[in-house]
Amino acid sequence: MYTRQKQLDAFERLLDIMDDLREKCPWDRKQTMDSLRNLTVEEVYELGDAILEKDSEEIKKELGDVLLHIVFYSKIGSETNDFDIADVINSLCKKLVDRHPHIYGNVEANDEKQVKENWEKLKLKEGNKSVLQGVPKSLPALIKASRIQDKVAGVGFDWEEPQQVFEKVKEELAELQDEVNQNKNDEIESEFGDVLFSMINYARFLKIDPETALERTNKKFIFRFQYLEKKAKELNLDLSEMTLSEMDKFWEEAKTIKI
Incomplete structure (x- = not known):
């Protein structure tokens, strides 16, 4: 592993290369935040594939691609005087310090559940009008359902035992089958969605990522x-x-x- 100075040197080199590309490369010069958006999403999915394959070499490469996009957006932001990479990093550092009062303050958090509860409460204090405000609208439905459930659980809106959730799964399956038996096509989709939502919730209690x-x-x-x-x-x-x-x-x- 590299020393901290070597790591900083590597990051500085990346910033220098980004400056060169933005100035001298026709393709890089043409890019905007809008044009990069879909490419960024694709890079994140490629990183996800590498993680699933447990391919360390590929994970390293894909992390580099994701980092490039972060630096690219920051470079574009600096050109309009909106923000630069230092603003991005300083903003992140401030958020991490503010949201970890059990590390940088005097709040107690002895387990993961307490940390998550504190995190959601702090976000509400920061001005979020809803616990669910931070769930991206464009997330795929399965991931979105998981994030929704995770966030509301963070403020105590949750089942107490896995068995309760499993009973809910069986209840939703019965309701779906009932609509299928009655051939109520307008209700089948809704009930099917409820089954999926309850299964995703059960996965959370089993410590399984449904995606x-x-x-x-x-x-x-x-x-x-x-x-x-x-x-x-x-x-x-x-x-x-x-x-x-x-x-x-x-x-x-x-x-x-x-x-």
Whole structure:
């Protein structure tokens, strides 16, 4: 690992390179915050993929890409005299100090739950009109549901035991099935949403990140289906002409392979 001075030197080099690119590169010079936005979202998802794969080398590269975007936005902000990288960092440092009074003040927080409760209360004192104000509107629905539940739990609006949440899951499933049985199409979507929301809440009590859990299942399904495709091709079989039992044979084989 590098010394603190080496780390600072590396960051200074990045700032110098960003200055050069913004001045001399036609593509970099053309970028705006709006044009970078979708690219930033893509970089964060690529970082997420690397983390799921536990690929340290790739995580390092993707973190660099995310850091580049932070420096890029700060450079653009400095050109309009709105803010620069020092403002960004100082603002972050102030927020971290203010929101950790159990470290930098005299507030007690003996566990993670207390820390999160204090965090949400402090944000309300800072001027947030709602605990949910900080949940980005553009978040994917599954992640948004998880963040909503996490935030309201931070101020005490929560179940007490996992079993209570599981009972709620069963209740919502029963209500969904009831609407399906009655063929109430206008209500089925609503009840299905309630089932998903309650499952995401149950995941929180099980200490599982629902987005990560679902993505791991996606990857597992992709691997097994592609194994099925590979085996069918080796035997000159067309998937569309195979029976489910024939396909299931290869599917079961794929389940025995550790990925």
